[in-house]
Amino acid sequence: MAGAPTAPVNAAPPEDVAEVRFDAALEAEIGRILSRYPTTQAALLPVLWCCQERWGWISPGITRAVARRLGLSPASVEGVLTFYTMYHREPPGRYALQVCTTLSCQLCGAADLAGHLQRRLGIGFGETTADGRFTLIDVQCLGACGEGPVIQINNDYYTALTAQRLDELLDRLE
């Protein structure tokens, strides 16, 4: 398991990201990103990542701002962003528990783990706990099959999990 516990994401509430401006730091980052590609459009995925790192999710307001900045239509940015599963389109909880449900992890007990999580948290896949702490998401193969079952929490992989280790882990996440 990772050394330091996973850092929480403090997603901006919708009213704060209905309209956004990119501050100097974000603009500087966007500038650096743009310098890596010969086209502006190629910066789209990295810029969306920056925005998600800043605000925790991608709101329509952020989509509009990104579109404006990169000279793309908001509709086409939204089309791109909805193709990829990792961009959150609603504010996630502080910890996104992404549970791998594909074959190898299932062969190692992922279903039981998922059931345990749903019972402990009282939510199903696609839902967030009322206190905003955990969002439960079923994902496809995370590419760590030899250490299954695998759950990715925010950016971090947690492998070879059992119900007990999972409980200990969740207890430490504020």
Add this chain to the structure above:
Amino acid sequence: MEPILLRARGTKDSRSIAAYRAAGGYRAIAKALAMEPSAVIAEVRSAGLRGRGGAGFPTGVKWGFVPKDSPKAKYLICNADESEPGTFKDREIIHVDPHMVIEGIVIASHAIGANAAYIYIRGEFHAEALMLQAAIDEAAAAGMIGHDILGSGFSLEVHVHRGAGAYICGEETALIESIEGKRGLPRLKPPFPAVVGLFGCPTVVNNVETLACVPHIIERGAAWFAAIGTERSKGPKLFSVSGHVNRPGVYELPMGTPFREIIYEVCGGIRGGRALKAFIPGGSSCPVLPADKVDVGSDFESVAAAGSMLGSGGLIVMDDTVDMVWALDNILTFYAHESCGQCTPCREGSDWALDVVRRIRRGFGRPEDIETLERIARYASQGMTICPFGDAFSEPIKSFLKHFGHEFSAAIATARPLPDPKTPVLPLHSGSGWHGNY
């Protein structure tokens, strides 16, 4: 065999440039940059290196497709999208020895005349992206990347580009679309990326493991490389073994090692002492093989002769507790989730096949369902679709029905008629708010 790709396993700070150099790394760069690009390509071709991403296409031949006299910029892309279920070897290489990949990228770029390279890494591999960036920064500081590398006149910039959750972006043209900032939809071929690729320019896309082999070929020679493995499957190979084995993990073995040896000796046999029922040799897109094929050698040609594919070498092992109808449901769930949706047979067929298998699993199967599944698989493969994704979900259907059709028939034989004609299909959720309600 001596570890080559994973030689740094167990070494302290193995990801550092110091450790890489101490192990002999970054010698091949100097040698390659002193060679003509065409000589580098020739060496890789005669080494017999085949793509390690799943397709097994001869790497030297692929590099040779780049038009030498094109005035356009050229690009090398390292495919670190690794999303094929059962495959986790590229992650291992990055964890253990990212500089080996960097060195391979530099040499490959020199060979095709690319001055810019992108590493496309799946979004979930956040830690691994940081590892690669750290290696790039170290390599640049040491003059292995950047302007006029080692005074050769060859310049290269290397960038990491993160994906955001889409298996299809492992397909080279979808990957290119994704770097360009679009939905990851595979392109019509021809034209092939070597001629029209990233930003319309000649592009070569190579898997992480493929590129990791390159410095070794240059340093120790094509003949040395070709002596490892079998007649048509040369060089060391990383096998990702998962599922019902006692010691799952990534193992470096010569190709041709029988699966029996991999499963029972290298990986300590089936957990709980149970019996082997089935195994998928190269990631879930490859046809499943029944236990009686366990003596087949793990090389491209032997596995093909046995009716499957070596693919990425992602070996998934299933024991006799596995319900094969359940297993196919799981595999088809993956493909229905990952279909890009562009072309009709895959977009419609992947979901339809999943619906049928789920209905069978729930005990509402019908005798016609077997024929329906076969029909879907037949018309979503072999060129009916824009890319091999159609084949990727069709091959599991065909092979599961071929080797384990009796389990499907049995489930259908004990089925009841649907009480309500509407069989609910599980909604697909990934990411907060993704898919809406659909």
Add this chain to the structure above:
Amino acid sequence: MLTLTIDGSEVQVADGTNLVEAAAKIGIEIPTYCYHPGLSIVGQCRICFVEVEGMPRLVTACSTEARDGMVVLTASQRVKDARAAVMEFLLENHPLDCPICDQAGECYLQDYSIAHGLDTTHMVDERRTFPGLERRLIGPHVVQNQNRCIHCTRCIRFTQEISETHDLTMKSRGNHSYIDTFDGGPFDNPWSACAADVCPVGALTVKEFRFRARVWHLEDTDSICPGCSIGCNVTVGHLKREVHRFLPRHNPAVNGWWMCDYGRGLAQGIEEREVTRPAVRSDGALRPVAWSEALPHLVELLRAAPAARIVASANLSNEALYLVRKVLVDRLGLQVVVPVDPGSPRKVKDGRRRWVASVDAHANSTGARLLGLRLVDATELRRFVGGGDGPLVILDERAHPWLASYEARSAMAARTIAVSARHQTVLTRTAALLLPAASWVETEGTYTSSTGRVQLARAAFAPGAMAWPAWRLLHGMAVAFGAASGPDTRPERLFAEIAATVPAFAGMTYRALAAEPGLPVAVEVPDVG
């Protein structure tokens, strides 16, 4: 040029021709959905598979270029099986909406399913649906039913490549992908209804036509849009003397496959009228009269002293304007103006994806100019109408928007006015002589677009009530003043006169106009914006 063989027949095509077009050249229709000659090629619906000798796999005809010596089979068993399979995939989630779907009768899914599909389906599971996107008005003119969508992406590509508004996109992926606007906002660009045109099924339909008529009941008439000077070609869809819709008609030189929503919307009520019969005002009241009584009244006004002033219209046909020139200007020496209202700027893409811009809000200001009439703007119109003491004859109550204003009415308060009109305006309510005008769709005639083409508009049906088209009214004047050879004529004969006497129209005939998509006239084409 190169030669290839399709289904045993040789055909010669230009380099770069795809197999769909090559086959069409010899009358073989290869089914297509995502392919549209005016849009990019994506090869994703997979219905257009054909067999090519020497190629192990079937290829998509739209994305395969013809090569010299190619041998193509469009109806081999392999091709038939593949097509039937793709049809089954397309229909597998498609709702059986035909009885309530506007597209029925002009639906590619229906047509190709009958021609190439199976009689049945193997699908017994629940179809996937898109709750909330099933009968959704996504913009002022377009209704969406996402359940029907076959994901051909024509609509999206239309907004990228033609309207260049980039306002439609595909969201999500796989079998759950759906068409939508940004954040579900309105799909509102000047050509939005064209997205419904290109949709091969009923996933996008035009709101104004919804549930109005079955397309196989409609009669179709070739016409031109009256909305501006561009002259987009249209097909008038009508039934029992009611116009139900305009559809753009393909013309590579003028409007490609497209038309704007404003022009398309003019179809609504285009045949309606409030003025149904000639009427003469005496003692303050309007008395209905027969044409035999109305015409002499008009003759009197034209003979009056002080001399009558004529407001003609840039909405009138070449035939009508020719008679204006011949009778009112040349024969009677009267002052005639043709008011021009610039209107809102409009544009449309031609068949080569170049923008074509309007110069004004009229279908025939160019015709008026070529026929030697005097074009005036609003200021000059005011001055014209305010000047002199004689009667005013207004040949179209919509010749200029200003004419419907109270200001115009005050300016003409003391004058005797004759108006040819379809609707009541302040003008018609004070006219001394009111004449019922035929509508655009009841008038046969030619119009000269600002793009430099003379185009023929057929009449969809004969004028209703007692309405007369302007050319007939003016011919009546021509006869009264001895400038015509006989009491009867037809627009075609009038046009022959124009072709014989006006150099810009030399050599043109109705027959040629019907065969060609309009004929070019030597006129300066305005610079596009």
